[in-house]
Amino acid sequence: MRKKDWTDSAVSQLYVGGKMFKTKKLDLESGGTLLAVMNIADCESMNLNPSDRIRLSWDEDEIVVILDSSKKLVNIGEIGVSEDVWGNFELPDRVHVFPARKPKSLAYIRKRLFGEPLKKNEIETIVTDLIENRLSSVEATYFVASAYVQRFSPEEEETLTKAIINQGKILKFDRKPVLNKHCIGGVPGNRTTPIVIPIVAAAGYLIPKTSSRAITSPAGTADVIEIIMNVEMSAEEMKAIAEKTGAAMVWGGSVDLAPADDKLLKIRYPLKLDPLPLLVASVLAKKVAEGSDTVLIDVPIGRKVKTLDEATKLGERFIELGKRLGLKIRSVITDGSQPIGRGIGPSLEIRDVLEVLQGKGPEDLKEKSVILAGHLLEMAGEKRPFKLAQELLESGKAWKKMKEIIEAQGGDPNLSMDDIPIGHFNWDYVASADIEHLVYNSNTVAQIAREAGAPGVKGAGVYLHVPTGGSVGKGEKIITIYAEDETRLNCAISFLKENAPFMCKKTVIDQLV
């Protein structure tokens, strides 16, 4: 037994199996994940496979990266590294490469994919590895997918949400309560946030809120608000504005709160996996990270949840998790079967919002905003909350508060409607017969606005001349499409003609034949 050899080797074991490689910078970016590429022949001789981990070591430094193999990108003896590596580490010309162990979270993800619940420390390890970019996109996808095998238990969901929150900044305010609202979405034109927030702030409450940009819809709240004020700022700037005005309306992507959630969102996007197992954790992680303690959830029945039963269950899940996170929380179920407001598309929607704040505008948007604001005021302890919300809006106090917020966020509080241009290529869809009880097809209306260029093209979208359930006479306008160039306009028109944008008494009316 050559015991001495072994003793010596225990020290040098870190370098066992290592080989020297010449480094090469690759034009390869992977959202933070550290990747390296070795020639397939080197992989074979080192017993390495794609997705294995390797340790790159030089001088006093070392990093662990995820391996891929290639026949073409790198020669034998070369190691290619992604931008996430060479942009963040000063790699020398040559590095030692060693096999490394895979992160423990892979065993946990595997376990959960087989339907076994995870322990607290296992979920925390996964979220830590995710945020520290130790998982490949395939591996992270298995974690998301595991939520479909077996829905997260309330305990798992609580742990996951807290882990997501703790892996990022958390805003703290001195005043209480800190109010917030969230709508699960799916309703075109449903821009209540920029009305609810100034109402609630005008009542003297604190309501800082982040919003998202559109992913598959014609406009997200952040896309709409940024027409009249800056929505991209740091969490610290957001906090300062909220402390000054009582409110803030910010794009969630800029404040970097709950970044682990952003990573999971990116993986859910390809299959549009919403509203789903991870939705509740995702939404409430953001709210807690924003410093909120009192949260109203708007669950519209329509596109994202289809029945009252589904909406009730989803609302209950928000309440269960919210309570576990120590929030005062309420879910309200609303009618999301029809567009709300008249404009669909960023500029058209902010015009509706400003009109409502100035005492005019679409009745349905005004009514829904007052109800939501009323719920929030009630949760804050107000005795006549709905009446108060209505008074604050109708008296112009909410509009005054909105101007304060606009100014604090670098916008012009004295803007007029003319400052919000609408695409000057437009086309009217007029009724070829008298129609009663007109009912829109939300999916089609939303897609027409997207075909016209919304949300990327701010002035593009759709204006609905007839309120839901309304009537229109032959020759009168039903819908106007706005675009900023003729090809996009034509594209939207053609989509409208191929897809019924509304129905009447449940019969599809083909106005064009």
Next chain:
Amino acid sequence: MRKKDWTDSAVSQLYVGGKMFKTKKLDLESGGTLLAVMNIADCESMNLNPSDRIRLSWDEDEIVVILDSSKKLVNIGEIGVSEDVWGNFELPDRVHVFPARKPKSLAYIRKRLFGEPLKKNEIETIVTDLIENRLSSVEATYFVASAYVQRFSPEEEETLTKAIINQGKILKFDRKPVLNKHCIGGVPGNRTTPIVIPIVAAAGYLIPKTSSRAITSPAGTADVIEIIMNVEMSAEEMKAIAEKTGAAMVWGGSVDLAPADDKLLKIRYPLKLDPLPLLVASVLAKKVAEGSDTVLIDVPIGRKVKTLDEATKLGERFIELGKRLGLKIRSVITDGSQPIGRGIGPSLEIRDVLEVLQGKGPEDLKEKSVILAGHLLEMAGEKRPFKLAQELLESGKAWKKMKEIIEAQGGDPNLSMDDIPIGHFNWDYVASADIEHLVYNSNTVAQIAREAGAPGVKGAGVYLHVPTGGSVGKGEKIITIYAEDETRLNCAISFLKENAPFMCKKTVIDQLV
């Protein structure tokens, strides 16, 4: 109503929303998938998100690629393309970029992730999109993961397997039956294939077979066989050799049969997702593509399936799917709790194999090979199959057939043991006391061989001096580790000392304290 505009636009719609971009070749390879990278500002202005599809159009040509976004790799106005794009298409300096629809298979994958079974055409579409590189790795991962939400029904499994088979070449032989065998693996040293095949071929039957290389084990059958003959060849070469000698032993990766299965295997690797929902489809797709009609499945109870119940269920799934594919199929359940043979590692294992073929060698390896060959001969219609298998082995007829195969596959049929060098750095583990009923820990033994360098280092591995259940006296050798360099040897020794490689009467013996 400006009907004319619309009519004109219907024709030009293909070009609506398009922008001209300057092309840039990226050092980015993605296993066939066509990828492009645009600056994040361009993505926003075109309403595009990562994982969306875009169409690149130039002259008379166009391709659809998967989009990613970057702030750094490409400037505004540039589009970066992966090697899979620039290596396969002659892209000009500038291309038109248009939004494109996502493939239909994403909706089907989404549906399945929610637990809904898929129709025939839906599964076929997914496999087609997979093989034509239209899915990102994240999207394909959701498909694999969907098998954990709801196991594929027998009908789905049949459709999936047939789709995998039909998306590649299928070998056809004039003679019948075409025999084959497969072991689900997990047993160190279990190298029955190069013994079973010459026995069966010596009986006059046709048995062409592909094998895999090791992924996580210390040796795959292809790694072992290639020490004495060439195992990398085209499907046509494999067929020619089988028609000449009655057999062929080929690395599955070289013949490109059932390539869709290889793509799924790559996605299953990071989490080591075997033996699992896709295993049965994966194995039988390969067998059918190899032209087999009569297949024996070896299901060892040990590492991959742990209980007789699990093994029985897995065996039954092979039989059910095999019958649906028109195969004559049999599953045998074997004892996989212990290593089989004495050598573990490519060179050590081929030495065991050659010894058995020459009438010597480890008894357990010989016995198992004869039983498996006997089952195959019985399925082929032989009346005294097990006796026949034994006679063919003991008479030297199987060894004569093996020499024919070696010669046909470019090896030296007159090779001697000295032609198979074993690593000359070695270390003996000797008993510090008398031991009875020695039982190995297969996981540890396999890992020691890997630490020593197997399978990449052919001569590395472990030799077990004591057969399972055997006894050893104080001072006698139990295990010898072989390596081709001292650092690897020390690494294996240190692993052995930290992990018990065997037990005695269920008590871990720590020989070193």
